[in-house]
Amino acid sequence: MPGKLFPLGGPVSEQDVVDREEFLSSLQIRLSEGHSIMLAGPRRTGKTSLAYEVLRRMKKQGFYTASIDLFRLSNKREFAISMINSCLENRTGIRKTFDAMKDRAKTIAGMARLTVKLEDLEFSLKFLDETNDDTLLDYALDLPEVLAKHDRKPMVVLLDEFQDALRITDVNIYKKMRSYFQNHQEVSYLFLGSKEGMMNILFSNRQEAFYRFATILPIPPISEKSWMGYITKKFAERKIKVSTEIIKEILKNTGGHPHDTMLVCSETYYALLEAEKNVVTHGLFRLGYDRALQTLVQVFDEVLDELSQRFQVRHILKRIAAGENVYDKKLNPNETKRVIDFLVSKIIIEKTGRGSYRFVEPMFQEYILREFS
Incomplete structure (x- = not known):
């Protein structure tokens, strides 16, 4: 079954990253030179898609990569295990090495293979089970550099929703992170955050631990020309015709917002399928737009309640x-x-x-x- 024509709900593939080539190249060069980067902006604006595309390119370039989404974590132990799992995946090829070790502990051969791969990192199932949260976090924060040096592979670590670190652990977490990260010579960090005000304070305020630790880069908007080419091409993949005037109307109503534009195009596409048409008309676009807005009501309700x-x-x-x-x-x-x-x-x-x-x-x-x- 074909994938979604206009992808939604998570990081998109390389083919669906619209008009970001220069920015992606800049990120890749900076990270490969050992610089750390901070990107901030509201949710649903494509930050994570950009970040994962950079990690894909860095991996292809020969770097180790790791990604941790702090929004999905509840406490410091979960954070530590997530960091450890993501780092060790570079060596084991297993997404959740800790869980795999528990499963393979039942089979001597499976456990032996994993143990051999990790013994030089002083990592074992007993270590995870018997180590307290603080010691485990210390190990996790130093692991990127230890792994990079052991395997002679420079590394890039993505920390998504970085401002949420305060939610899952104590107020000193940023000082602890900085104390490790500032000594890492083989690791670059890519920090993402949806709360721009908090992120700017964390990296721009002299009183904060991460003051001037990373370069703050604005995410450039997607040009109308790039959207025009992308939308035309995507509809053409399904032999659907869409006029320049209709695409301009789509962009006028979405402002070129990455998620909203994809959502309106997606709902318009499904309206076309239901009507058994292969030409995007004004009426079908309006139907797609109204459906898209309806799906956003819950998101906007939450935003309005918070504001x-x-x-x-x-x-x-x-x-x-x-x-x-x-x-x-x-x-x-x-x-x-x-x-x-x-x-x-x-x-x-x-x-x-x-x-x-x-x-x-x-x-x-x-x-x-x-x-x-």
Whole structure:
């Protein structure tokens, strides 16, 4: 069965990374030269897809790679085991070496093969079972450098949702990480985070452990020209015709937001299949768009609930969405300014001129308009 025409829900394949070649090449060069990088931005904007494509290229170049998603972890032991598993996969070829060791402990031959592969790293099932959480974390944080030196393979480690380290362990975790990472000569780190404000503080504030540890790079937007070529090509793979005017309408309504654009194209494609058509019409696009917006309602509900903890956020969002003057005479201008600054820091809106703002994600704007209509 063919894969998804417009991939959603996770990192995409090399063929579906749109208009990122120069940026990917820059990341690859910097990481291969031993520099660490920080990328921050809201969820669903393609950070993880970019990161995994870089890891794929680095691996092809001869590097060891490891990736840890802190969002999925609950405590420091899970973090340590995730780091250990991801590092050891380079040598064992097994995604979860710890679990494999437990399974193979039942067979002498299977356990012996794994033990031989890992004995020089002082790693064993007994070590994992009997070591306390703090000692295990110390081992995990030093393992990338130890492994890279043992095997004479430079390494790149991806730490996704890096700001969530505070959620799974104590406040000193960043100091502990920095104390290890700063001494690593054979390892580069790629830090990702969806909470841009927190990430910028972690890497830009003098009081923070990771101050100036990594180069902060902005993720460039995808050009309209690149989207045009990609969307045309993808529909053509299914012998579907789509006009330049329709693609421009798609991009106008999504703002070129990576996830939203893929989602609208995907829903439009399924609308075409249901209608048994091979030409994207305005009506089928509108149907696809409305379906896409409906699937985003739960995501946007959660975003709005989080934002609404700040006083008058809903009122200000409604005014911006409707194109009204953001400074309402009924509100204190200082309070309005604080709300605007808050929304800008959350990358919900951006300034376009004096007293003028627009939504970073146009489909969120449409959601607000419908929510308060």
